Amino acid sequence: MILISLVASRAVVAQDRILMMNGEIHEGRVLGQSTLEVRYLQLRKSGSWKERAEPTEEVFSVIDSLGRERIWYFHDTVFGNDLTTEQMRWFLNGERDARKGYKPIWPMVGAFATGAGLVIGLNWEMNGMFLPPIVAGAMALPRVHVTPGSISNPLMEGDEYYATGYARVGRSKRVIRCLISTFAGVAVGLAVRQLIINPTLDYE
Numbered sequence: 001m002i003l004i005s006l007v008a009s010r011a012v013v014a015q016d017r018i019l020m021m022n023g024e025i026h027e028g029r030v031l032g033q034s035t036l037e038v039r040y041l042q043l044r045k046s047g048s049w050k051e052r053a054e055p056t057e058e059v060f061s062v063i064d065s066l067g068r069e070r071i072w073y074f075h076d077t078v079f080g081n082d083l084t085t086e087q088m089r090w091f092l093n094g095e096r097d098a099r100k101g102y103k104p105i106w107p108m109v110g111a112f113a114t115g116a117g118l119v120i121g122l123n124w125e126m127n128g129m130f131l132p133p134i135v136a137g138a139m140a141l142p143r144v145h146v147t148p149g150s151i152s153n154p155l156m157e158g159d160e161y162y163a164t165g166y167a168r169v170g171r172s173k174r175v176i177r178c179l180i181s182t183f184a185g186v187a188v189g190l191a192v193r194q195l196i197i198n199p200t201l202d203y204e
Contacts, residue, residue, distance in 0.1 A: 014065030016040065021058050021073070023095030023165065028052070033062055033070065060092060087161045093152065094165025101150025102166070104139075104174040111135050111178035115185025120192050128186040136179035144170035 018026040018038060028042040037053045044050055061071040075084045083091060114135055119128045144167040146157075156162040 016065055017063045018054060019060040019063065019092065020054065021060050021092070023092045023099060023169065025096070026052075026054070030062055030064065033072075038062060038072075060088065083161065090156060090159050090161040091165035093156055094162040094167075095169045096165075097150050097152050097156075098144075098166040098169035098173065100152075101147050102144070102170040102173055103147045103150075104170070104177055107139055107142075107174050108177050108181040111139070111181040112185035112188075115182040116189040116192070117185075119186055119189025120197070123193065125190060125193055128190060131186055132179050132182040135182045136175045139174050139178040140171055143167075144174065146170075 014029075015027045016030040018028070018030070018040060020026065026040070026042065028040040031039040031041060031051070033039070033056070035056055037055055038059050039051065039053045041049045042052050056072050060073045061069050063069045071085060073081065073085060073088055075081050075088075081088075115128070115131050118124050118131060124131070146166060151157050
């Protein structure tokens with residue numbers, strides 16, 4: 001307990017960074033790292049500290065408070081690690097930027113309009129629930145366009161590995177958000193049909 005308290009007090013000033021293989025960065029104070037796991041203290045919103053551990057196979061590298069990096073990722077096609085260390089670094093940067101800054105606004109608008117328009121225009125009250133998965137599935141096909149201002153380092157623009165990582169996360173975000181937007185559009189369409197259009201038709 002004394003050791004953890006001392007480490008935690010130091011972590012307030014100096015933070016280590018753990019770069020995950022999904023592009024996320026966890027900050028805290030590393031307690032230990034081995035070929036099995038990386039253990040660290042992470043500050044909660046309540047102000048208390050929680051000890052956590054990440055499997056080393058899910059960690060790209062660990063950067064201490066002085067900027068020294070220990071890389072755990074290794075290039076080995078036998079294990080499915082097809083990219084070199086630097087290629088993977090750029091790939092993860094792309095994932096990270098897409099997770100933070102990619103905004104599929106127009107696809108979401110189109111998904112909402114499709115859901116609402118088809119339910120209202122074609123009276124698809126019964127078939128409306130089939131629309132969200134169809135529209136979301138279609139959104140997995142088009143190319144992912146980088147959201148202006150979302151690239152953290154201009155030097156990465158145009159790199160194929162960065163673009164691949166960006167597209168991977170961006171495409172999943174677009175699919176999920178378009179799924180939600182289509183559901184919202186269908187709900188609005190059903191409300192319009194039930195509350196406005198259908199009562200008028202019944203009255204006539």
